[in-house]
Amino acid sequence: MTQTTETVVDRYITLVDRAVHEPQALAELGSVFAPEATVRFGDLPPVTGLADITEFYRRFYSDMADSKHVWTTTVLGDGTLKVRFIAAWRSLDGQLASQGGTERVTVDANGLITELLVLGPETEEAR
Incomplete structure (x- = not known):
């Protein structure tokens, strides 16, 4: 059985x-x-x-004018977090884009993310 709850990954996406x-x-x-x-x-x-990681995200979001994620986080039986998401964004030049997928997240004993793997829609079912 899985349970859905607020987790560190929910704070990360926000x-x-x-x-x-x-x-x-x-x-x-x-x-x-x-x-x-x-x-x-x-x-x-x-x-x-x-x-x-901080520099990666700084560069990743540097050309975005807006971004919004919608997601569901599920805590699996082994403690891994499975996040199904849809993201939509507008770039600084006005272009619109979106993507959905799944993230697999491991968390340490302190409740911090140790690994975050973002899978695209083409690979999410394989994991």
Whole structure:
């Protein structure tokens, strides 16, 4: 049986949506990521360590004028978090885009993210 609840990953998604309008919000990533956490977005090279993760998100959101995620977080029996999401954004030049997928997240004993793996819609069912 799985349970759905508010988790650290829910705070993470809210934080990155805020960062589009408040870039200084990225300074708060240490409240959701462990110091040596790893983030993997699909086929992009993994990003490890809080400083590099912060810089990754700063660059990732730097050309966005707006961003909004809608998601459901489920805590699986082994403690892994499964997040199904849809994201929509508008770039600074006015282009609109969206994407959906699944994130798999592991959390340490302190409740901080140690690994966040973003799977696109084409790979989410394979995991």
